[in-house]
Amino acid sequence: MRLLLIILFPIVTFAQESQIRFKPTFNAHEIEIGKSYPFEKRSISIENLKFYISNLVIILNDKIVFQDSLPARLIDIENKISLSINVKNGLKFDKIVFNLGIDSITNVSGAFGGDLDPTKGMYWTWQSGYINFKLEGKDPLCKSRHQKFQYHLGGYAAPYNSLQLISLNLDKKSTRAEIRLPIDKFLKAVNPQNQSEIMSPGSRTVELSAILKQLFVVRSW
Amino acid sequence: MVKTIFIFCILAIFTMALSNTNYRFEKPSHFPEALYDFSKNPLKPEIIELGRKLFYDPILSKDSTISCASCHSPFNAFAHTDHDLSHGIRDQIGFRNAPALFNLAWHSNFMWDGAVNHLDMQALAPISSHTEMDEDISNICLKLSMSDNYQKLFEKAFGNNNISGERVLKALSQFQLSLVSAESKYDSVIQNLTVFTPQEKKGYELFLKHCNSCHSEPLFSNFQFADNGLQIDTTLNDFGRMKVTQNKADSLKFKIPSLRNLQYSYPYMHDGRFKKLSEVLNHYVKGIENRPGLAKDLAKKIPLSSTEKVDLIAFLLTLNDKKFVFNKEFGFPKLDK
Structure with a gap:
């Protein structure tokens, strides 16, 4: 009996855990930093991918059943822990809503700690504001130094507010969800060959942030 | 014995109360209300003193040669007399005049073009500028955490010796907020x-x-x-x-x-x-x-x-x-x- 309990305990605990997992992908595979990926008859690599999500809420039958205690989270592909968000055990949900980026009130409210600490490399220094989304890599067709592409998307002030509200419906009620972000599709929209650097708020930043919004997909897991 | 313990307790409470006393920002009677939200960064003498120490310490620059005070001298109302454009690391020249620093609690934005929206975040601009301090806030935290003296100062100011970007910036803010000029x-x-x-x-x-x-x-x-x-x-x-x-x-x-x-x-x-x-x-x-x-x-x-x-x-x-x-x-x- 005791042996059975020992065997069953982790399984029961595991089954009860509710979780949201972010999975940035390239050609449907989970992205690995530095790995080469085939992209439009050439190989490109991803060297850095970070983005903020904020005001995360989880919904069931149109009612909020979970609100993230953290105002914002930095999803960093190099920090595996950051990719998973544990929510209340056994909680079922059918919708996930969050902001991609940091809202304007936070942007004008001074220094914060935790994931919002400026040491995280996600704050513009020459002009105030958080970088909502950062993607860096190499493309042999980029005309920039070392064939690098760098996309730093952010901006909170009108008319270039790039914050995006992401609302994702699950195919069924679940305790687990995987949110995919296909970076290859984003790069097809940007085309690094034509534009290798975006480093400040502006109309292009807003356009690309709106494209990112459309790329998030969710599935129960 | 009971009396001794009682006196000891009273003294302990008094000491704790003193150590938690927040510095009250004195608004000159003829000034309008300050714009800075002190509730998010309550002034405390130990934090102001830490900010002062940081303000005058060239450790904030990449090669430890330039401090905030290099371009914001107290004797010049925290401006840089005789220099039309700011002077930075490795004798580089910036492209704007270093402004005087005082009464900053009444400012809603910073820099000549208003590029910075909050006093807390202002220091990041000169720290990161290649022609000014050419440093990175995370590296500053690293350098400070290797200093026993700074560890003590952070502990005194914040209750523990965790050194973060937020704390460095808020301490610098507190010192600068204390620079009130209203006695002309x-x-x-x-x-x-x-x-x-x-x-x-x-x-x-x-x-x-x-x-x-x-x-x-x-x-x-x-x-x-x-x-x-x-x-x-x-x-x-x-x-x-x-x-x-x-x-x-x-x-x-x-x-x-x-x-x-x-x-x-x-x-x-x-x-x-x-x-x-x-x-x-x-x-x-x-x-x-x-x-x-x-x-x-x-x-x-x-x-x-x-x-x-x-x-x-x-x-x-x-x-x-x-x-x-x-x-x-x-x-x-x-x-x-």
Whole structure:
């Protein structure tokens, strides 16, 4: 009996855990930093991918059943822990809503700690504001130094507010969800060959942030 | 024995209360309410002192040669006298004049073009600028965490020795928030403690007529952005606020500076082009370049006779706050033993 309990305990605990997992992908595979990926008859690599999500809420039958205690989270592909968000055990949900980026009130409210600490490399220094989304890599067709592409998307002030509200419906009620972000599709929209650097708020930043919004997909897991 | 324990407890409570006492920001009675939200960064003497230490420490620059005070000297009302453009690391020259620092709790944005939206985040700009300090806030935290003395100072200030970007920036803010300048002759006159000389009074009347709409008292700026008709310096091609907003209507607009402490904070204008107040007045009398974005109040050049210029300067000099400039609490901190 005791042996059975020992065997069953982790399984029961595991089954009860509710979780949201972010999975940035390239050609449907989970992205690995530095790995080469085939992209439009050439190989490109991803060297850095970070983005903020904020005001995360989880919904069931149109009612909020979970609100993230953290105002914002930095999803960093190099920090595996950051990719998973544990929510209340056994909680079922059918919708996930969050902001991609940091809202304007936070942007004008001074220094914060935790994931919002400026040491995280996600704050513009020459002009105030958080970088909502950062993607860096190499493309042999980029005309920039070392064939690098760098996309730093952010901006909170009108008319270039790039914050995006992401609302994702699950195919069924679940305790687990995987949110995919296909970076290859984003790069097809940007085309690094034509534009290798975006480093400040502006109309292009807003356009690309709106494209990112459309790329998030969710599935129960 | 019971008595001893009782006294010990009272002393302990008293000590704890003292150590948790927050510094109260003293708003000068004739100033408006401050804009800085102190509830998010409550002032505390130990944090102010840490901020002061950081402000004067070149550890904030990449090669430990440049501190905030290198370009913001206390004896110059925290500006950089005699330098038109800021001087940075490896003898590099920046592209704007280092502004004076005081009464920052009343500012809603920072830098000549308003690129920085909060005092807490302002230090990141010079720290990261390749021509100023060329450093990174995360590396600063690393360097500070290797210092036993800073570990002690952070512990004293924040209750533990965790050194984060947030804490470094908030400490720098606290020291700068303590830099209140409100003890000039003008301030004494406004509080009916003294009176202007006849010449200063004439100058004050001229100021109210010609200058107060932008350099509004008692802070002597409305802290808005305006094009004051300076000819473009083609060696800099600095278009000011437009770089931040990307709006052509903001071309050549710069933040209106305070007129307090002018004697200590020359040269003047965003590029430090004028060394003397007489040059500044001559610009407004006969040097304004008329163009579409020019401040409305400057559409007509300011007519000032030679005598009126002297009177106006006499008034402007009443805005010098000697006590502020020589306040030892704002100066270089004591060296570590």
